[in-house]
Amino acid sequence: MRQLSPAGQDIINGIAQRHGFSVDATMSMLDAVINGNGSMAQFNHPEFSGSGQWMRGGMTMVSDMFNNYLKGRVDGLCSELSNLVANQPDLVRTGSFQSQSQGSGGGYGQVQTSHSGQGNNPGNGFGAASLFVPPAPGTGGDWWPSDLRWPNSTGSQNGVRYAYFSQARRLAIDVGGNVTVYDTLDHQIGGFSQQQSVGGSLSFSSQYGLIDVASLPVVWANGGPVWAQPAPAPAPAPAPYQPDNSAPAYAPAATQDVFATIERLADLRAKGILSDEEFAAKKAELLSRV
Structure with a gap:
């Protein structure tokens, strides 16, 4: 919310006193009415029983839904703030x-509402006093990028x-x-x-x-x-597989030949051609190649 001018502060103090709400609650509702383009407000403040909604024309909702006295006070506050906002330059947008x-x-x-610019209401008694301090030179009063x-x-x-x-x-x-x-x-x-x-x-x-x-x-x-x-750079492709040639490679056929040779030596030992010692020595020699 923009800073109130001295005249605007006096106006808000008077409105708060007339309707029995604090200045903080009244400022909160003023912001809601401005955001609602002067014809509606969606608010949330403890003095209004939490969240609620108001629309010009008589619709007022508060969380304490059976508190008609509070509804009437909120409606009166919003109506007066709406008349105030309608007389302020550039607060009410067309569209x-x-x-x-x-x-x-x-x-x-669901609520569907159409907002449009409103002219001055001569019956509201506020005149054209500036409610807010003018923005600094070179800046705008809008909250979006200029x-x-x-x-x-x-x-x-x-x-x-x-x-x-x-x-x-x-x-x-x-x-x-x-x-x-x-x-x-x-x-x-x-x-x-x-x-x-x-x-x-x-x-x-x-x-x-x-x-x-x-x-x-x-x-x-x-x-x-x-x-x-x-976009992030694509991950580098994995390097092609390179076999490790440092370890000895044994062909399966050579291994089978060693076992076949041991079997033939075992037959020679069984026939008495080779002694046990000779067979064991030769077998150890062959297995060392595997």
């Missing part, structure tokens, strides 16, 4: 998007906000102040959805169905561009 959300334990169904300029649509769900740039084929996602920009390739994005509660994975619908954002190539992260990593 549209569809969102689908599921709260944690709140039983929220070269992307104007998104076709913006939105937020459960603390995650996104901006879609169809012409540039880029999708910017902000999670806790960490901005990542994805290449949307040839997807024609028509809506976003987030799985269960804060931090759940974000998906989008395109002509190819429901796609996980994490499957897109990352082109910008950690404050700078992400360059494609070169």
